Amino acid sequence: MGFLDRFKKKPEATPPQPEPTPPAPDAQGPTTGTVRIGPKEQTVLMADRLATAAPPAKSPPPPAPAEPEVADEPPKKAGFFAKIRAGLKKTTRILNTDIRDLFKSEGRLVDDAFLDELLEILIKTDMGVASAQQAIDEVRSEFRGRVVHMEDVVGSLKRKLKELLKQPEQPIRFADTGTTVVMVAGVNGAGKTTSIAKLARTFIAQGKKVVLGAGDTFRAGAVKQLTIWAERLGAEIVTGEEGSDPASVAHRAVTRAVEVGADICIVDTAGRLQTQQNLMKELTKIHTVIGKKVPGAPHEVLLVLDATTGQNGISQAKSFSEAVKCSGIVLAKIDGTAKGGVIVAIRQQVGLPVKYLGVGESADDMTLFNPDQFVEAMFEDLMPAAGAT
Numbered sequence: 001m002g003f004l005d006r007f008k009k010k011p012e013a014t015p016p017q018p019e020p021t022p023p024a025p026d027a028q029g030p031t032t033g034t035v036r037i038g039p040k041e042q043t044v045l046m047a048d049r050l051a052t053a054a055p056p057a058k059s060p061p062p063p064a065p066a067e068p069e070v071a072d073e074p075p076k077k078a079g080f081f082a083k084i085r086a087g088l089k090k091t092t093r094i095l096n097t098d099i100r101d102l103f104k105s106e107g108r109l110v111d112d113a114f115l116d117e118l119l120e121i122l123i124k125t126d127m128g129v130a131s132a133q134q135a136i137d138e139v140r141s142e143f144r145g146r147v148v149h150m151e152d153v154v155g156s157l158k159r160k161l162k163e164l165l166k167q168p169e170q171p172i173r174f175a176d177t178g179t180t181v182v183m184v185a186g187v188n189g190a191g192k193t194t195s196i197a198k199l200a201r202t203f204i205a206q207g208k209k210v211v212l213g214a215g216d217t218f219r220a221g222a223v224k225q226l227t228i229w230a231e232r233l234g235a236e237i238v239t240g241e242e243g244s245d246p247a248s249v250a251h252r253a254v255t256r257a258v259e260v261g262a263d264i265c266i267v268d269t270a271g272r273l274q275t276q277q278n279l280m281k282e283l284t285k286i287h288t289v290i291g292k293k294v295p296g297a298p299h300e301v302l303l304v305l306d307a308t309t310g311q312n313g314i315s316q317a318k319s320f321s322e323a324v325k326c327s328g329i330v331l332a333k334i335d336g337t338a339k340g341g342v343i344v345a346i347r348q349q350v351g352l353p354v355k356y357l358g359v360g361e362s363a364d365d366m367t368l369f370n371p372d373q374f375v376e377a378m379f380e381d382l383m384p385a386a387g388a389t
């Protein structure tokens with residue numbers, strides 16, 4: 001039985017994993033029972049979170065220090081391609097080792113056995129069976145029955161993967177005049193706040209004035225985390241009390257941004273699961289409130305996905321887009337996974353463009369997503385991209 005047949009014939013043999021709840025960094029919140037319960041409206045929200053949170057431990061753990069997670073920033077200046085290459089190191093190392101192993105004996109006959117082995121290697125990168133199969137079909141139609149060298153096959157794979165990842169250029173959509181508002185959403189720990197810092201750094205470096213809105217009023221330490229970034233980056237920040245209405249913080253942030261003539265206002269939101277109806281409604285409310293203040297805003301709603309959670313990100317993306325119309329994806333932590341191929345599955349299965357990649361924890365560790373450069377970086381150890389710096 002071929003490798004693919006195992007997927008085709010026994011889908012029930014690999015049941016979908018239960019959706020993991022991404023770790024909430026230094027979240028105390030409802031599980032420890034230490035959350036301040038505020039007015040009626042917040043009580044409802046808390047109840048919603050409690051309903052989906054893990055049951056409280058018998059004896060609550062001692063409260064961990066609510067230190068915000070803001071990584072130290074080593075000074076670095078890396079070019080565009082260098083960042084993608086560094087971010088994809090884990091993926092590249094494993095993928096390229098596997099492919100090199102396939103060609104231990106120089107030329108290889110492209111037969112079913114070979115194609116099965118190649119398919120297995122691609123699936124290991126988390127690009128999804130359908131995408132991997134399409135790439136294999138390309139190799140089959142080009143080389144079947146012939147003895148080929150690694151460069152032939154890699155060239156063919158690169159061409160197909162670039163095609164699968166293709167999307168129109170995706171710069172941030174700026175307002176024609178006045179303040180551009182960017183709203184950021186995603187599950188807990190996906191990398192929202194860090195991505196906001198990275199975006200702010202990018203815009204500030206372009207000479208733009210940035211105001212941040214600390215709309216995650218839920219997680220202990222979240223406001224402080226963004227405040228530290230704001231101070232470090234030289235951006236103004238608008239905050240609210242822990243537990244206060246995030247829509248009101250968003251409104252005040254956008255109001256302030258307009259008042260001071262900021263080019264961009266980036267609004268953070270608390271992490272939530274796509275299954276939490278009330279919280280998804282809260283996102284819609286934030287969206288509406290922003291739009292009332294600045295017609296046409298938010299100009300971008302960026303969904304931050306954690307690349308290390310693999311294909312689970314795909315169902316997140318679908319549900320988030322249903323609740324709030326997202327305009328693009330920021331795929332964070334691509335540097336933390338050997339399964340960077342997940343981006344192919346995302347592009348194939350989610351009707352949203354990938355705008356940025358998070359390639360590390362510092363504010364410089366973000367790059368625009370460029371499909372061609374991404375694919376070149378994936379196979380860099382085998383065939384260095386011409387002229388890459």
Ligand code: GDP
Pocket residue numbers: 025069071186187188189190191192193194195271304332333334335336357358359360361365
């Ligand atoms: P949020 O809950 O969605 O706001 O997530 P955070 O921005 O607080 O990030 C959660 C953790 O992921 C923090 O420890 C970040 O430093 C880390 N993180 C965020 N983006 C990246 C990334 O692109 N690469 C790596 N390696 N870590 C990241």
Ligand code: MG
Pocket residue numbers: 192193194216222268269271
């Ligand atoms: Mg956050």
